[in-house]
Amino acid sequence: MSHLFIIIAILALALVGFRMGRGRALALVGGQARRLSSLPVYHGGYMLLCCGLPALAMVIIWLALEPAAVRWLVLSDLPDLTKPLSSDRQDLLYDKIRALASRGTGTAGADSFLAAGASHFQSLKQTSLVALAVASLMAATAGFWFAWRRIVPAFPARGAVESCIRIILIASSALAIFTTIGIVLSLLFETIRFFDKVPMADFLFGLKWSPQTALRADQVGSSSAFGAVPIFAGTLLISLIAMIVAVPIGLMSAIFLSEYASRNARAILKPMLEILAGVPTVVYGFFAALTVAPLVREMGGRMGLDVASESALAAGVVMGIMIIPFVSSLSDDVITAVPVTLREGSYGLGAMKSETILRVVLPAALPGIVGSILLAMSRAIGETMIVVMAAGLAANLTANPFAAVTTVTVQIVTLLVGDQEFDSAKTLAAFALGLVLFAITLVLNIVALMTVRKYREKYD
Amino acid sequence: MTDSSKPDTGIGHDKFTSQRLRRRHRAERRFRLYGVMAVALSLCCLTALFSSVFSKAYTIFGQTEIALDIQFDQAVIDPSGKRQRKALIGADYGALIKAGLGASFPQVSGRRDKRALRQLVSSGAVYELQELVLQDPNLVDRHKRVWLAAADDVDMYRKGLIAGGAQGNGRISAKQAAWLDDLARRGQLERHFNWRFFTSGDSREPEQAGILGAAVGSLLTLLICLALAFPLGVMSAVYLEEFAPRNRWTDLIEVNINNLAAVPSIVFGLLGLSVLLGTLALPRSAPLVGGIVLALMTLPTVIIAARAALQAVPPSIREAALGVGASTQQVVWHHVLPLAMPGILTGTIIGMARALGETAPLLMIGMVAFIVDIPTGPTDPATVLPVQIFLWADAPERAFAERAAAAIIVLLAFLITMNLGAVLLRRRFEQRW
Structure with a gap:
């Protein structure tokens, strides 16, 4: 909250700077704005930027660096017996200290060096806050003074402001790149740490997945195994079921809507199909877990099949329903993009509508349709909530749609939700799975976008 | 098109041909029927989805x-x-x-x-x-x-x-x-x-559990998300559409944005977990972190929508402004952007609606914790509506399933309102050039 105050103070100062800069520019020329080289607003804007930007940048950098600095100071101040600890244990120790400090005064009952660490932590936080307030407000004032001195009628404030805005624009559009880099780096670092503990070949080709780490060495099931093949197989099975549901329905809907339906019917039906895409996935998860799964189980039971209560079929079918609109609206676009001349040529030869569609339109639209199917596939692989709620946790290596299987996303969620150390092989495994997921969906997306784009260029 | 099944030209008289023609017509009707069935089936799924939720939810109003x-x-x-x-x-x-x-x-x-x-x-x-x-x-x-x-x-x-x-x-x-x-x-x-359902936070007792805490958490998260995604999205769209030179660098940014739009949402959760919670040591379960993660996730949507809206503004507007002596930035800020604003806002609302329904990345950053208190600020531990639905749907008590269904109705009501707002905005301000 106190950081918020600092930011508000800086913003207030910058606003004051804006008004004063504008006023000063006007005052210097006796109220005749045309004698200024830039409009008064730009002089005000110059003040605002000089005053606010450096100070805000300072706050952000400070806040980014503070945790690491405080941690280092607190840990280096602890008694010598904690020095030789491994980095994992140090993390744990530091978490304890932080928890102790955030609980406030209730440090009684804790180890004395922890309590000392906690109070050290608190005092460092306080000092840091005060120092930040002083430093950033000084920076704002310095900016204010600097800009104030530069405002003269001949000062080209507009150029300065516009180049500054341009830099801000470039920075914000580079954010997308930083996000990607952030994703790749964070996944990669944790994955490398995971492969230090578990060999990469075991992970990629192992057939057994049981990620629990033992508390004691002699515990039953203490040997954890990180073979991800059953997970990949389960993901593939569920996505395949989803595609079996979604591709025919989605494709036929797209054909019907774009070729057969009247304009009015299309105007009503298309948005209704798109509602399916707008429903949050947690709603599908609810539907799958509480309605479809019991239904599938009961129907399987009547037919004498042994259906698991968290069968791959239920999750897959509901996921298929979810991606129908992706397939249909993307295919609709590519089918509509096929030139009318091709259709007319086919009709001219005496072909019927369905024959034209099957033999002329679809082959012409095929690359685009494949692209849309790949996009839908990547959506299915990355989908989380439906499978978390309706698919199982047991990593069975099976192709039976009535058995319970697990998926990459389910495992990520179960490995990371709940309290555990950040550094155990279990949590790191989730990042390795995340990297695999990211890589697969990225490849699918790139291939899909490339096929779609290549095809578009051909007809445009 | 050939639409007569009774051949009256010389061609159809031969028996083989007319049989063949009948077969082709049957195939045509069959194909059309498949199309009707596909659409009907998807609409059935939609109906089944909603009726399953409503049938479980309507009892919530009485306690x-x-x-x-x-x-x-x-x-x-x-x-x-x-x-x-x-x-x-x-x-x-x-x-x-x-x-x-x-x-x-x-x-x-x-x-x-x-x-x-x-x-x-x-x-x-x-x-x-x-x-x-x-x-x-x-x-x-x-x-x-x-x-x-x-x-x-x-x-x-x-x-x-x-x-x-x-x-x-x-x-x-x-x-x-x-x-x-x-x-x-x-x-x-x-x-x-059942006023308790609308005025209280979560509880271990189904009859005491309400959605207010989750709704407030959703609101705070969404506000943070909007405050970050809207300005950043508009600024990058403006740069890419109006100022950026066509070169490798901007191509890279474009490819990046398109790919980010299709990255599974849970991966953004992993990013939030390792960078925001791990490196930057921000508080767990806080709407602040949730908002940042969702902002990163919706940013591509906002950028793509904003670019489309900027593209739709005809070049004549720009040329006229340049002609009377505006600088390139004045052209954008004074003329192009205001004209593109309805489109940008529509895209932003749709992006926000998607962020409101998003669950998976928020599970990663600890918004699944059991939280009774109603959050008062962006750093308080909180949960959001979709996560609350997930938690209740998973709970063993039958009464929690009723609550989950009712929370879905509330969530859908918010989503429909937002989407309707977007549609109305588009209707009201849409301009054809």
């Missing part, structure tokens, strides 16, 4: 309540008589409820029966009494008839959602069912509007 004559006994609540807040908070309100039940059913004796009787009233009812006394300390030593929430099993039983007595699975015993009938006859058992 079975039991009226008890509570004697707010001074000796139990506040033996010292000083009406100190601490004493009033710590008092044994359970004893009052027991006494009230005893007054209604003087014939019940024996520890087991008494416990079964006590189980009819929500175990959270003590807090309702506490709240009453705290609001009006003068109640102490008085007598009042109070409507208290019934336990979730009683509620489910009275709504006919679980069976009781002999056919039941033991959640409501035959004795309890008889007591409930007795209460109903005496007018002490009624279904009232």
Whole structure:
């Protein structure tokens, strides 16, 4: 909250700077704005930027660096017996200290060096806050003074402001790149740490997945195994079921809507199909877990099949329903993009509508349709909530749609939700799975976008 | 197109050809039927989805309540008589409820029966009494008839959602069912509007659990997301569309944005977990972190929508502004951007609607914690509506499924409102050039 105050103070100062800069520019020329080289607003804007930007940048950098600095100071101040600890244990120790400090005064009952660490932590936080307030407000004032001195009628404030805005624009559009880099780096670092503990070949080709780490060495099931093949197989099975549901329905809907339906019917039906895409996935998860799964189980039971209560079929079918609109609206676009001349040529030869569609339109639209199917596939692989709620946790290596299987996303969620150390092989495994997921969906997306784009260029 | 099945030209007379033509027409009709079936099937799925949710949710508006004559006994609540807040908070309100039940059913004796009787009233009812006394300390030593929430099993039983007595699975015993009938006859058992669901946070007791905490959490998260995604998205769209030179660098940014739009949402959760919680040590379960993660996730959507809106502004506007001496930035800020704003806002609302329904990345950053208190700021631990739905749908009690369905209705209501707003905005301000 106190950081918020600092930011508000800086913003207030910058606003004051804006008004004063504008006023000063006007005052210097006796109220005749045309004698200024830039409009008064730009002089005000110059003040605002000089005053606010450096100070805000300072706050952000400070806040980014503070945790690491405080941690280092607190840990280096602890008694010598904690020095030789491994980095994992140090993390744990530091978490304890932080928890102790955030609980406030209730440090009684804790180890004395922890309590000392906690109070050290608190005092460092306080000092840091005060120092930040002083430093950033000084920076704002310095900016204010600097800009104030530069405002003269001949000062080209507009150029300065516009180049500054341009830099801000470039920075914000580079954010997308930083996000990607952030994703790749964070996944990669944790994955490398995971492969230090578990060999990469075991992970990629192992057939057994049981990620629990033992508390004691002699515990039953203490040997954890990180073979991800059953997970990949389960993901593939569920996505395949989803595609079996979604591709025919989605494709036929797209054909019907774009070729057969009247304009009015299309105007009503298309948005209704798109509602399916707008429903949050947690709603599908609810539907799958509480309605479809019991239904599938009961129907399987009547037919004498042994259906698991968290069968791959239920999750897959509901996921298929979810991606129908992706397939249909993307295919609709590519089918509509096929030139009318091709259709007319086919009709001219005496072909019927369905024959034209099957033999002329679809082959012409095929690359685009494949692209849309790949996009839908990547959506299915990355989908989380439906499978978390309706698919199982047991990593069975099976192709039976009535058995319970697990998926990459389910495992990520179960490995990371709940309290555990950040550094155990279990949590790191989730990042390795995340990297695999990211890589697969990225490849699918790139291939899909490339096929779609290549095809578009051909007809445009 | 050939639409006559009765051939009247010379070609159709030969038997083989007319057979073949009939077959082709049949194939045509079949193909068309497949199309109709596909659309009908997807609409059926939509109907099934909504009806399954609504059929589970509509009962939420009523909550079975039991009226008890509570004697707010001074000796139990506040033996010292000083009406100190601490004493009033710590008092044994359970004893009052027991006494009230005893007054209604003087014939019940024996520890087991008494416990079964006590189980009819929500175990959270003590807090309702506490709240009453705290609001009006003068109640102490008085007598009042109070409507208290019934336990979730009683509620489910009275709504006919679980069976009781002999056919039941033991959640409501035959004795309890008889007591409930007795209460109903005496007018002490009624279904009232379920205000608890809309005014309280989460709870371990289904009958006391509400969505206000999650709704406030969603609101805070969405505000943070909007405050970050909207300006950043508009600025990058403006740069890419209006100022960026066509080179490798901007191509890279474009490819990046398109790919980010298709990255699974859970990966953004992993990013938030390792960078925001790990490296930057931001608080767990906080709307602040949730908002940042969702902003990164919706940013590509906003950028793509904003670029489309900027593209739709005709070049003549730009040229006219440049012609009267505006700088390139003045052209954008004074002319192009205001004209593109409705489109940008529409895209932003749709992006926000998607962020509102997003669950998976928020699970990663700890917004699944059980949180009773209603959050007051962006760094308080909080949960959001979709996560709340997930938690309730996973809970074993039947009554939580009802709550999950009702929360879905609330979530869908918000989403429909937002999307309608977007559609209206587009209708109102759409300009054809």
